[in-house]
Amino acid sequence: xxxxxxxxxxxxxxxxxxxxxxxxxxxxxxxxxxxxxxxxxxxxxxxxxxxxxxxxxxxxxxxxxxxxxxxxxxxxxxxxxxxxxxxxxxxxxxxxxxxxxxxxxxxxxxxxxxxxxxxxxxxxxxxxxxxxxxxxxxxxxxxxxxxxxxxxxxxxxxxxxxxxxxxxxxxxxxxxxxxxxxxxxxxxxxxxxxxxxxxxxxxxxxxxxxxxxxxxxxxxxxxxxxxxxxxxxxxxxxxxxxxxxxxxxxxxxxxxxxxxxxxxxxxxxxxxxxxxxxxxxxxxxxxxxxxxxxxxxxxxxxxxxxxxxxxxxxx
Numbered sequence: 001x002x003x004x005x006x007x008x009x010x011x012x013x014x015x016x017x018x019x020x021x022x023x024x025x026x027x028x029x030x031x032x033x034x035x036x037x038x039x040x041x042x043x044x045x046x047x048x049x050x051x052x053x054x055x056x057x058x059x060x061x062x063x064x065x066x067x068x069x070x071x072x073x074x075x076x077x078x079x080x081x082x083x084x085x086x087x088x089x090x091x092x093x094x095x096x097x098x099x100x101x102x103x104x105x106x107x108x109x110x111x112x113x114x115x116x117x118x119x120x121x122x123x124x125x126x127x128x129x130x131x132x133x134x135x136x137x138x139x140x141x142x143x144x145x146x147x148x149x150x151x152x153x154x155x156x157x158x159x160x161x162x163x164x165x166x167x168x169x170x171x172x173x174x175x176x177x178x179x180x181x182x183x184x185x186x187x188x189x190x191x192x193x194x195x196x197x198x199x200x201x202x203x204x205x206x207x208x209x210x211x212x213x214x215x216x217x218x219x220x221x222x223x224x225x226x227x228x229x230x231x232x233x234x235x236x237x238x239x240x241x242x243x244x245x246x247x248x249x250x251x252x253x254x255x256x257x258x259x260x261x262x263x264x265x266x267x268x269x270x271x272x273x274x275x276x277x278x279x280x281x282x283x284x285x286x287x288x289x290x291x292x293x294x295x296x297x298x299x300x301x302x303x304x305x306x307x308x309x310x311x312x313x314x315x
Contacts, residue, residue: 086162137224137256137271145289148276152302154285159303160248163310167233167247175232178247186315187231187249193222197230200249202314203301207252210278221256221271228253228260228297237263251300261296268296275299283308 164186168179178184189198193211197204215222230253232246245251255261256271268288276286276299283305287298309315 083162087158089158089161091158137221137269148280148286149289149302150280151304152280152283152285153304154290155245155250155300155303155306157243159306160243160245160250163306163315164248167243171233171235171243171247173235173237175229175234175246178231178233178249183248194225195227197227197252198249199230199252200301202309203250203252206282206284206301206305210282210284213281214275214278218274221274224257224271225275226255226258228255245300250306251298253297254299255297263295264293266294268294272296 164183165180167183168176178187186200187198188201188204189196190204192204192208193215197207199207211222211225214225230246230251231249232244234244234247236242236244246253253260254272254275256269259269261269261272272288276288279286279299283302284299285302287295287300306315
């Protein structure tokens with residue numbers, strides 16, 4: 001028979017000398033420093049993150065402020081550019097009007113010579129050259145242009161476009177409706193004295209004052225007054241580019257006893273001479289004193305008057 005296996009035996013227990021206990025050896029100092037260093041690093045990282053975030057926020061605010069200022073400056077420049085474009089458009093219209101005026105002068109039919117008559121009675125020195133005095137309001141008379149429109153400037157297309165804008169997008173020589181919403185809101189049809197007319201509201205108020213004074217001082221002229229139209233969006237007669245001031249409702253054509261004063265014949269109806277003084281007092285320009293053509297039935301708001309209305313907030 002073989003040998004029986006011997007079971008393993010535990011190692012002998014460690015004998016502890018008398019007076020000593022069994023305990024672990026102390027940790028080295030380096031094992032405590034590591035967590036402290038990590039904690040300090042975390043704190044420093046948090047501080048650095050906070051400082052970096054603050055600097056970035058400050059930089060963002062400064063950038064936004066600069067952008068806001070640049071946007072404001074850009075808006076001002078855009079507005080100035082828009083005004084410059086309107087002014088350029090108006091200047092082009094004025095140039096076109098001058099060209100048309102020159103064309104009218106060059107192509108105007110000659111005026112038939114007036115018959116020789118006896119010298120008229122005294123009508124104020126050099127102001128008139130006319131046939132013998134008459135009470136007929138439609139009697140044709142010649143005038144000295146320098147007597148009228150003193151201190152009153154004819155309205156230019158450039159001014160009208162800058163203040164009131166384009167009445168519509170396209171024009172021809174026929175009357176067409178105004179399509180500009182803002183301008184339409186400033187236009188009204190009203191009965192003023194013996195006539196009913198459609199014009200700019202401040203122009204109607206001014207026209208009312210003119211006719212009130214006329215009725216008090218010259219009731220005969222007031223009673224026989226009529227109109228050939230106020231608002232009419234079209235080109236100037238004989239022009240292919242210049243816009244008539246009728247287009248903005250700032251001009252009116254007047255008749256006496258139902259008769260139109262002939263256009264560009266160098267003479268004017270006697271009653272219109274009287275009317276012109278009242279309109280000049282109110283700041284209106286009389287068309288008889290145009291440099292290139294005489295249009296005696298035409299009365300329009302002067303540039304100074306329109307700018308005054310603008311300053312007063314009426315436009």
